Amino acid sequence: MHSPQQAKEQYQLHFGEGARMFFSPGRINLLGEHVDYNGGFVLPAAINKGIWFAIAANNSNIANFVAADIEESFSVELNAIQKHTGWKNYVLGVLHILQQKKFLIGGFNCLFGGNVPQGAGLSSSAALEAGLVYALDKLFNLGLNTQQMALIAQEAEHSFPGTKCGIMDMFASLHGKEGHCILLDCQSLQYEYLPIIATDYELVLINSKVHHSLSDGQYNKRREEAKEGLSFFQTLNKNITSFRAIRQEVVVQFKDNFSPEVYNRCLYITQEIERTKKAAEYLKENNLIEFGKLMYQTHSGLSELYEVSCKELDYLVSEANSNFDVIGSRMMGGGFGGCTINLVAKNKREIIINNIVSSYQLKYDIQPEVYLVETSNGTHEI
Ligand code: GLA
Numbered sequence: 001m002h003s004p005q006q007a008k009e010q011y012q013l014h015f016g017e018g019a020r021m022f023f024s025p026g027r028i029n030l031l032g033e034h035v036d037y038n039g040g041f042v043l044p045a046a047i048n049k050g051i052w053f054a055i056a057a058n059n060s061n062i063a064n065f066v067a068a069d070i071e072e073s074f075s076v077e078l079n080a081i082q083k084h085t086g087w088k089n090y091v092l093g094v095l096h097i098l099q100q101k102k103f104l105i106g107g108f109n110c111l112f113g114g115n116v117p118q119g120a121g122l123s124s125s126a127a128l129e130a131g132l133v134y135a136l137d138k139l140f141n142l143g144l145n146t147q148q149m150a151l152i153a154q155e156a157e158h159s160f161p162g163t164k165c166g167i168m169d170m171f172a173s174l175h176g177k178e179g180h181c182i183l184l185d186c187q188s189l190q191y192e193y194l195p196i197i198a199t200d201y202e203l204v205l206i207n208s209k210v211h212h213s214l215s216d217g218q219y220n221k222r223r224e225e226a227k228e229g230l231s232f233f234q235t236l237n238k239n240i241t242s243f244r245a246i247r248q249e250v251v252v253q254f255k256d257n258f259s260p261e262v263y264n265r266c267l268y269i270t271q272e273i274e275r276t277k278k279a280a281e282y283l284k285e286n287n288l289i290e291f292g293k294l295m296y297q298t299h300s301g302l303s304e305l306y307e308v309s310c311k312e313l314d315y316l317v318s319e320a321n322s323n324f325d326v327i328g329s330r331m332m333g334g335g336f337g338g339c340t341i342n343l344v345a346k347n348k349r350e351i352i353i354n355n356i357v358s359s360y361q362l363k364y365d366i367q368p369e370v371y372l373v374e375t376s377n378g379t380h381e382i
Pocket of ligand 1: 032034035036037123166167168169333334
């Protein structure tokens with residue numbers, strides 16, 4: 001689906017007039033990967049690809065959903081919400097958590113569809129969950145603020161879909177600001193907007209087309225390994241509440257107390273938390289050259305220490321790195337596939353990206369997709 005107009009028209013065909021329209025964006029993340037659930041900082045931005053919702057109350061006890069892009073629909077009685085399969089779990093998870101928290105909603109008709117590619121690490125699922133919470137809040141006057149909405153969307157993802165994600169994706173979707181990224185402290189949820197001033201360079205995403213699925217267990221496994229590492233440090237000092245309090249030198253000092261995997265995870269997390277703080281400073285100074293170097297470092301850490309990359313993403317990044325005019329590149333999001341994010345010299349972008357795309361295609365027989373990043377405002381009514 002490519003426009004709100006399309007969503008509105010399709011809604012009319014299914015349910016008639018009277019829908020309210022909402023947009024909920026996907027997100028990119030400039031730096032700070034896999035640290036949102038480890039007490040770190042992140043630098044996401046909402047983008048102009050997302051999900052449109054056409055939605056209205058229907059004075060019944062039934063929620064009717066149409067997933068327009070895949071032409072699937074289903075209905076559920078609000079007093080019989082249960083775990084299902086696939087995309088249905090994202091919307092059912094939202095209804096489940098709202099009910100658990102005693103927010104009263106009535107029946108409604110909802111058609112949604114969008115242009116954010118799925119499984120590409122651009123948070124299509126968070127856009128869906130955050131957008132639904134936002135729309136239901138407006139429809140039934142729940143009185144939620146956007147931080148509460150993000151927390152509900154996160155719990156929704158933990159519940160039926162079962163991915164124990166951090167707060168970054170839904171927070172970014174709900175709080176995005178055009179032309180800016182968000183420096184989010186994932187511990188306190190305090191945030192500030194940093195302008196993305198890209199005069200000579202621009203952000204380009206390359207979708208490896210390796211489909212990533214976070215609910216296949218690897219993401220949750222990383223969370224468990226991180227937790228195991230943290231609990232060791234907590235036995236040393238009970239005041240430690242997150243990796244924020246641990247320096248990488250300390251991790252190195254206690255190396256023998258961990259399995260190689262847990263050691264590597266802890267090392268990566270402590271490095272990435274420091275890196276993101278530095279990156280935010282570089283961004284404030286508009287020092288993109290130094291910022292870009294940190295992106296490459298993050299990729300190495302994600303690939304070698306956190307082990308959430310894959311050979312296709314590694315290849316895209318190494319191709320980027322062999323080019324002087326790509327000053328930063330790394331895999332983005334949960335990993336195991338999806339996109340790389342690249343900081344590319346504007347005047348050379350076309351030729352550079354074409355070269356990367358064709359050598360990737362030659363090597364893996366996959367045609368990657370390229371997206372120029374345009375930031376957007378957070379979830380809103382249209
Ligand atoms: C996924 C999760 C986020 C975050 C990223 C990695 O997108 O949903 O919470 O952990 O992976 O940074």
